[in-house]
Structure formats: C-alpha cells, structure tokens
Amino acid sequence: MDRIIFHVDLDCFFAAVEILDHPEYKGFPVITGADPKKGKGRGVVTTCSYEAREFGLHSGMPISKAYHLCPHGIYVKSNFGRIREISSQVxxxxxxxxxxxxxxxxxxxxxxxxxxxxxxxxxNEIAKKIKDEVQSEVGITCSIGVAFTKSLAKIGSDCNKPNGITIINPDNYKTILSPLKITRIPGIGKKSKIYYEKHGFQLIGDFLKIPKHKMIAKFGDRGRWIYNLINGLEERKVHDSSYFYHRKSISKERTFYEDTDDYQEILSKITDLNDKIHDILEKKGILYRTISLKIRFKGYETYLRSKSFTSAIRNKQKALEVVLDLYQEFFKKKKKIRLIGLKFSNLKETVKTNQKKILDYVKNV
DNA sequence: TCTGGGGTCCTAGGACCC
DNA sequence: TCTGGGGTCCTAGGACCC
Known part of the structure; x- marks a missing residue:
C-alpha cells in the first residue's frame, strides 16, 4: 500500500510575517535580510515577496545586488520573535x-x-482544509505537496506556489517530474547541476529515461540515490521526533562590517561568541568534546581548525584558550579577516537534562 | 553582483590498533 | 627490507538546506 505524505511549505515565510504585521506593505516588493545600506551592505536576502521576485530577486542573493535591481523595495530586518510565534501557531x-x-x-x-x-x-480535501485553516487562523498562505514519498511531496509543494496544492501519485509522477530542472531534486544544488549537465542531464526527465543499473554504473551511490528518489522508491519515514531531537553541534559566526586585522577587535569578537555559546550550553545542560574555529579572510578564503578532548567538558576559560591556540596559525598570515566563527560539537547532554526531557514528554502525552 | 548564519551529512587521508 | 586487512577516530574541506 502506498503511503500518503504531505509536505507543507509556508509561502515566502519571513516576508509574509512582515506583511502580516504591516498590512500597508501588501502588494509591494518586500525584502527581508541584511541592511542594504544603499547598495553597500554586506549579507544576503533571506526571503522576498513575489512582487520583489518580479525584479529578479531571490533568497541567497547578495543584498547589494538586490538593492541595485530593486532600489525602491521595502527592506526590513526580520523580527525573529514574531517568526517563532507565527511559526508555532501554524x-x-x-x-x-x-x-x-x-x-x-x-x-x-x-x-x-x-x-x-x-x-x-x-x-486533496484534507490539504484544502489545512490551507484554509492556516489562512483564516494565522493569516498567511502555504503550499502543499501530496505524494507517496517525502522527497516527491517536497518537490510537489514547490510546483504550485504560492497557495497551491499538487498531487503526485504513481500514475502521474513521471509526467509532473519530467519537465522540471534537476536542481528541483532536494540535494542537487549548484555544483551537482554543473556536474550532471556536463554528462548531458538537464531535466529530471533525462534521468527518468535511464535504467537503474546504468545510473549506478555511471554515478555510483549518488546514481542509486537519484534513481530511487525520482522513481518514488525512497523509504525515508516522517519521524515524529521533536521531543527527543539531539542537536549535533552548536555554532556562532559573525562577518565584520569591514574586513579587519585589528587583534583587539578579533579577540573581543572571539570572546563574545564564546560567551554567548556557553550561555546556551549552560542553559541547556550540554557538554562538548570538540571545539572548532572558522576563519574567513578577505577574498573569501576559508579555513577550519578543530581540537577534540578525550572526555566531554564545558569550560569557558579552557575553550577560549583552545580557540586562541588554534588562531595562532592564522595570526602569522597578516591578512585581513572577514569572518570569525566558533563551533562546539560531539555534544553530550547531562543526565539532568535527559530526565527533564522525559518528564516534559510524559506530561505532554 | 560578491557572497549571512544556523545547521546536517559526506568524503578522504592519516594515525593507531589488532 | 619494501611491507595485509579491517576497524575506528580525528581532522579538513565541501555540498547542500532553510
């Protein structure tokens, strides 16, 4: 028996929240993300309304470019508190x-x-009901893909945006998928696109013509993965795991407003990131075994250095020492720095935290 | 045009152990 | 003198996603 899976995707969510809170923005190009600073800003577009997309804007685009394409747009910084609120309502x-x-x-x-x-x-009826309820109760729209695997449902939710429903079943999946670009496959991005295009594959339909054994012979495990995904043979389950989700790493990074080689400025940024991460780790009762430092120089050259301990710890002072030690290698380079980042991984939750999680879970059942 | 910040997963080489 | 095979851990880098 085929499964029935929904993928629900909120339409340009961050921009939709701004429009919800500022109805006067409706019908205009709304762009959320970094401050454009009249075209000199650093950072990217997070989301933008469909009116902004008319100008060629899209998420991930450098904010400076967006400003050049659409100087009269409404540029706003996201209100993350509201994002969380609206998200949890939905x-x-x-x-x-x-x-x-x-x-x-x-x-x-x-x-x-x-x-x-x-x-x-x-x-289809249920999907309509969900869409209506989200719109009337929360005031934003969503798109829904209905299919027999997760990935096909995800591809589906993108087919009729905004505010649409797409049904993909074993009878129509080839027809729907064939004309789509291969980058619509979740997991095929910019680099893979170039690679597969070199081999003559532009559309999902080009892949659909190839039998499994040839896909495997040509592309190995990746080939098998693509074949299974686009033929609806994928078995990934929808896992109801919100309560016992264990995050694998926790990180913070900052891009300087201007590239810098001022040691005091770099040191104070490192200290600040380290303090902020330790606040979170303490609050959540998490220990770590690995510390990583990320450095990005002017020109985007990026390096990562890490160090692991034999047992899990949480010690702000020790962490700072380790990070500064890892930094020595780069200090000698005498190059301006664009970004500094810290990451803590190989996490362990303390016994106390686990007990609290279980208690919360039991209370909610 | 010039590239955020928070994540996950994968690969590949080298060290080390049996 | 010219050296196996398997497993695991650590590190660095990179692709990708939202």
Whole structure:
C-alpha cells in the first residue's frame, strides 16, 4: 500500500510575517535580510515577496545586488520573535491533522497521512482544509505537496506556489517530474547541476529515461540515490521526533562590517561568541568534546581548525584558550579577516537534562 | 553582483590498533 | 627490507538546506 505524505511549505515565510504585521506593505516588493545600506551592505536576502521576485530577486542573493535591481523595495530586518510565534501557531494547526508530524526549520513540515486519508481525493480535501485553516487562523498562505514519498511531496509543494496544492501519485509522477530542472531534486544544488549537465542531464526527465543499473554504473551511490528518489522508491519515514531531537553541534559566526586585522577587535569578537555559546550550553545542560574555529579572510578564503578532548567538558576559560591556540596559525598570515566563527560539537547532554526531557514528554502525552 | 548564519551529512587521508 | 586487512577516530574541506 502506498503511503500518503504531505509536505507543507509556508509561502515566502519571513516576508509574509512582515506583511502580516504591516498590512500597508501588501502588494509591494518586500525584502527581508541584511541592511542594504544603499547598495553597500554586506549579507544576503533571506526571503522576498513575489512582487520583489518580479525584479529578479531571490533568497541567497547578495543584498547589494538586490538593492541595485530593486532600489525602491521595502527592506526590513526580520523580527525573529514574531517568526517563532507565527511559526508555532501554524505548526500547532498542522500537528492536529496527523499523529506523525515532523517540523523542518521554521516554515516547513511533513505529515504522514497514510492512516488518515482514504485515498488521494480524500487527501486533496484534507490539504484544502489545512490551507484554509492556516489562512483564516494565522493569516498567511502555504503550499502543499501530496505524494507517496517525502522527497516527491517536497518537490510537489514547490510546483504550485504560492497557495497551491499538487498531487503526485504513481500514475502521474513521471509526467509532473519530467519537465522540471534537476536542481528541483532536494540535494542537487549548484555544483551537482554543473556536474550532471556536463554528462548531458538537464531535466529530471533525462534521468527518468535511464535504467537503474546504468545510473549506478555511471554515478555510483549518488546514481542509486537519484534513481530511487525520482522513481518514488525512497523509504525515508516522517519521524515524529521533536521531543527527543539531539542537536549535533552548536555554532556562532559573525562577518565584520569591514574586513579587519585589528587583534583587539578579533579577540573581543572571539570572546563574545564564546560567551554567548556557553550561555546556551549552560542553559541547556550540554557538554562538548570538540571545539572548532572558522576563519574567513578577505577574498573569501576559508579555513577550519578543530581540537577534540578525550572526555566531554564545558569550560569557558579552557575553550577560549583552545580557540586562541588554534588562531595562532592564522595570526602569522597578516591578512585581513572577514569572518570569525566558533563551533562546539560531539555534544553530550547531562543526565539532568535527559530526565527533564522525559518528564516534559510524559506530561505532554 | 560578491557572497549571512544556523545547521546536517559526506568524503578522504592519516594515525593507531589488532 | 619494501611491507595485509579491517576497524575506528580525528581532522579538513565541501555540498547542500532553510
């Protein structure tokens, strides 16, 4: 029996939240992300409204370029408190529709509807209901992909944006997928696009023509992965794991407003990042075994250096010593620095934290 | 045009052990 | 004198996602 999986994706979520809080922005190009500083700003576009997309803007674009393409746009800094609030309102609604619910980031979720929807028609009805409820209760729109695997549902939610539903079933998946660019496959980005295009593959349809054994012979494990994904053979489950989710690393990084080689400025940034991460680690009762330093020089040349301990610790002073030790190698380079980052990994939760998690879980069941 | 910040996962070489 | 094979851990780099 085929599964029925929903992928719900909030339409240009960060921009939608701004428009919700400022109705006067509606109908205008709204861009969230870094401060454009009249075209001299650093950073990128997080999201933008469809009106802004008309000017060629998209998420990830350098904010300076966006400003040149659309100087009269409404540029705003995201209000992360509101983002969290609106996101949790939506997720609460989605969670009601299925016991198997998996949130991804602040604006996406998967629902396994196999036990709830009778067939694809019924699934379509439920998807409409979800869309209506999110719009009337929260005031924003979403797009939903309905399919028999997670990846196909995800591809589906992107097919009818904004505010649309796409149904992908074993009878129509080839027709829907064939004309799409290979970058619509989640996991194929900029680099893979270039690689596969060199081999003559531009559209998903080009892959669909190739039998499994040839995909494997040509591209190895990657080939097998693509074949299974686009033919709906993927078995990844929607995992309802929000309560026992263990984060694998915690990091903070900052790009300087201007590249710098001022040791005092760099030292104070490192100290600041280290303090902030330790505040979080203490609050969450987390220990770490590995510390990493990331340095990006002027011109974008990037390096990572890390050091592991034999047992897990949490010691702000010791961490700072380790980081400064890792930094020595770069100090000699006498080059201006663009970005500094700290990362703590190989995390261990303390017994106390685990007990608290279990208690919270029991309370919620 | 000039590239944020928070993550995850994968690969590949070298050290080390049996 | 010219050296196996398997497993695991550490480190560095990179692709990708939201």
């Amino acid at each position: 997720m609460k609604i989605l969670d009601k529709y299925s016991p198997v619910f998996q949130q991804v980031g602040s604006d996406e979720a998967y629902l396994d509807m196999s036990e709830i929807a009778i067939d694809m028609n019924h699934a």
